[in-house]
Amino acid sequence: MAETNKWAATREEGLARLADFAPLAGADYAKRRNFDLGPGQHKNVSQLSPYIRHRLIREDEVLLETLKHHSPASAEKFIQEVYWRTYWKGWLEMRPAVWGAYWAELALAWDQVQTQSGLRQEWEAACNGETGIDCFDAWAKELVETGYLHNHSRMWFASIWIFTLRLPWALGADFFMRHLLDGDPASNTLSWRWVGGLQTVGKTYLARTSNISKFTEGRFHPQYQLASHAEPLQGAPHPPRMDAPEGDRFDPEKRTAFLLHEDDLTPDWLFDQGLKPVATATISTAKRLSILQPSPHVLSFKSAAIDDCLNRLTDKTGPVTKGLESADQIAHWAASVGAEQIVTSYPPVGPVADILRGKWDIPMVRVLHDFDRDAWPHAKAGFFKFKEKIPHLLGNIRNLRLI
Numbered sequence: 001m002a003e004t005n006k007w008a009a010t011r012e013e014g015l016a017r018l019a020d021f022a023p024l025a026g027a028d029y030a031k032r033r034n035f036d037l038g039p040g041q042h043k044n045v046s047q048l049s050p051y052i053r054h055r056l057i058r059e060d061e062v063l064l065e066t067l068k069h070h071s072p073a074s075a076e077k078f079i080q081e082v083y084w085r086t087y088w089k090g091w092l093e094m095r096p097a098v099w100g101a102y103w104a105e106l107a108l109a110w111d112q113v114q115t116q117s118g119l120r121q122e123w124e125a126a127c128n129g130e131t132g133i134d135c136f137d138a139w140a141k142e143l144v145e146t147g148y149l150h151n152h153s154r155m156w157f158a159s160i161w162i163f164t165l166r167l168p169w170a171l172g173a174d175f176f177m178r179h180l181l182d183g184d185p186a187s188n189t190l191s192w193r194w195v196g197g198l199q200t201v202g203k204t205y206l207a208r209t210s211n212i213s214k215f216t217e218g219r220f221h222p223q224y225q226l227a228s229h230a231e232p233l234q235g236a237p238h239p240p241r242m243d244a245p246e247g248d249r250f251d252p253e254k255r256t257a258f259l260l261h262e263d264d265l266t267p268d269w270l271f272d273q274g275l276k277p278v279a280t281a282t283i284s285t286a287k288r289l290s291i292l293q294p295s296p297h298v299l300s301f302k303s304a305a306i307d308d309c310l311n312r313l314t315d316k317t318g319p320v321t322k323g324l325e326s327a328d329q330i331a332h333w334a335a336s337v338g339a340e341q342i343v344t345s346y347p348p349v350g351p352v353a354d355i356l357r358g359k360w361d362i363p364m365v366r367v368l369h370d371f372d373r374d375a376w377p378h379a380k381a382g383f384f385k386f387k388e389k390i391p392h393l394l395g396n397i398r399n400l401r402l403i
């Protein structure tokens with residue numbers, strides 16, 4: 001079985017993985033989570049990210065399942081990691097210009113790759129895992145073959161890409177988006193920025209031989225191969241912070257077209273609020289994930305995950321139109337079904353939100369889940385401050401039973 005085939009893109013698989021992992025999310029996770037033991041050996045982390053990223057399972061479900069087995073104190077580390085995704089999403093939501101700036105930087109770097117043959121060769125060698133740095137080459141190949149990389153290896157990889165190979169960071173972030181099954185606009189862009197010293201301004205992450213050797217249990221020991229210094233990248237200051245979004249409300253009495261997308265593939269909560277669409281369409285982001293064609297396993301994971309959601313919603317969706325790629329196509333489809341409103345789960349900053357940006361003749365109603373509305377406004381500054389709110393946020397999940 002190919003490595004990527006083991007990621008069945010269904011909610012059932014996500015829930016099964018969650019049930020298996022939740023008992024291990026306490027002290028075991030805290031002690032062992034930083035060890036990367038290689039492809040097929042990532043048992044000390046959950047590998048839930050492709051499911052959570054597409055909301056085949058939601059963060060609050062992961063947290064509640066974890067709390068069935070552990071106290072908040074004993075699963076503190078795992079709970080914090082789950083909230084890192086939420087934090088990054090909230091942070092970017094309040095500074096969407098950073099996403100636009102990433103694409104501008106990527107376009108510039110791509111232009112350089114096309115016009116500078118030296119850079120092109122170095123970029124190709126990095127993407128193909130042919131740099132001669134064993135650990136880096138192994139991670140590049142693991143990512144391309146499996147669609148997954150352990151968190152610690154993502155950090156080392158990004159650091160070596162930026163500080164040892166001296167390649168433009170945006171091309172590295174794009175390489176990840178092209179191959180990661182969990183490729184996520186906020187977690188990916190902001191983590192790469194963090195490694196390069198753009199996110200926590202002036203603070204970089206330097207991959208060190210001793211650290212790599214320890215946490216790969218001696219599989220790699222890249223002595224004298226890595227940069228010994230990580231000078232922060234230069235970038236624009238953070239844009240002014242906007243308010244976190246509140247989301248819209250839909251009118252259950254109006255004739256409704258429902259737009260399903262990869263940022264929320266468990267939209268049952270909208271149907272619980274009285275959503276009764278006359279028709280449903282799905283969005284394809286295939287042309288907006290990367291500057292190049294995304295890998296086949298990323299595309300097939302996304303399309304299978306959307307199909308899984310449609311199967312679960314049978315009888316509720318009305319006729320389904322698949323794979324709309326632009327605002328024009330969506331507007332045309334909504335008009336053709338006589339919609340008075342288009343309802344969708346609020347798309348966080350990223351490709352879906354990009355497609356839906358702008359003015360709509362038929363109102364576009366973006367409904368925000370309570371989990372996000374509750375948490376995102378706290379992502380005002382660094383994660384340290386956000387972390388202090390976690391007990392309060394967890395209490396809200398338990399009280400509201402946001403499922």
Ligand SMILES: Cc1cc2nc3c(=O)[nH]c(=O)nc-3n(C[C@H](O)[C@H](O)[C@H](O)COP(=O)(O)OP(=O)(O)OC[C@H]3O[C@@H](n4cnc5c(N)ncnc54)[C@H](O)[C@@H]3O)c2cc1C
Nearest residue numbers: 045046047048049081082084085151154183184187188191
């Ligand atoms: C350079 C770089 C790029 C990254 N790009 C992505 C990306 O595109 N998509 C993505 O989902 N994550 C990204 N991450 C974050 C993190 O590496 C992955 O979420 C994590 O490795 C997923 O594996 P897991 O599910 O086994 O994690 P676990 O350790 O089991 O953690 C449980 C869950 O917590 C969340 N989580 C854990 N660590 C982080 C983190 N550092 N940031 C955000 N959420 C976290 C994820 O939802 C994860 O599924 C990136 C990190 C770095 C350093």
